Amino acid sequence: MSNEHEQKPDNRSSALSPEALGAVNMATAAAVKEAVAGVFAALGPMLKEISAANAMSPEKLGAVLREAGKDPKKEARDAAAIEREIREMLIWKEDEEQNRKLIQDRQDNCPHIDENGHSSVQLVHNFPDQHPRGICAHCQCLIHPKEWRIGAPTKEFPRGKPCLVNPHKNYMTVMQLQHRS
Numbered sequence: 001m002s003n004e005h006e007q008k009p010d011n012r013s014s015a016l017s018p019e020a021l022g023a024v025n026m027a028t029a030a031a032v033k034e035a036v037a038g039v040f041a042a043l044g045p046m047l048k049e050i051s052a053a054n055a056m057s058p059e060k061l062g063a064v065l066r067e068a069g070k071d072p073k074k075e076a077r078d079a080a081a082i083e084r085e086i087r088e089m090l091i092w093k094e095d096e097e098q099n100r101k102l103i104q105d106r107q108d109n110c111p112h113i114d115e116n117g118h119s120s121v122q123l124v125h126n127f128p129d130q131h132p133r134g135i136c137a138h139c140q141c142l143i144h145p146k147e148w149r150i151g152a153p154t155k156e157f158p159r160g161k162p163c164l165v166n167p168h169k170n171y172m173t174v175m176q177l178q179h180r181s
């Protein structure tokens, strides 16, 4: 596996760099945040209308809506659709968080050793910083060295502040495998 890098020195398509991964993570997180903020911003005036509407009798509300040129039945459908959308989005976020925790637990508790007592970590060499990584065949955790990632954007770094992340707790295993190969 160690000569894989020599064979295709420019091939970075098989694994994203930490910088690219960091950027993708940041972009995804930002997009989700933006979507949620957008829905709530759009909902603000409607929520005011709804709380005012709650104080009205259905007849009065229907009359007010018709007066405003709105179809009361359609308005109710739209509000229900938005409410369902928000509910689904919150459930999806919760599921995602639970999945993330499950994967993290499995990776934290994995010995990264196969049934014969050998390391289940495979070396990966195609990162642009030239340092090898390891991937565990059981838990799929990426065992990384001290590496650069893209942090939260700041005024000074609108595209995200690059920050150095400490090596994975099992990085010594990767270094040992690298010496043996």
Ligand SMILES: [Zn+2]
Binding pocket: 107, 110, 111, 112, 113, 120, 136, 137, 138, 139, 140, 141
């Ligand atoms: Zn593992």
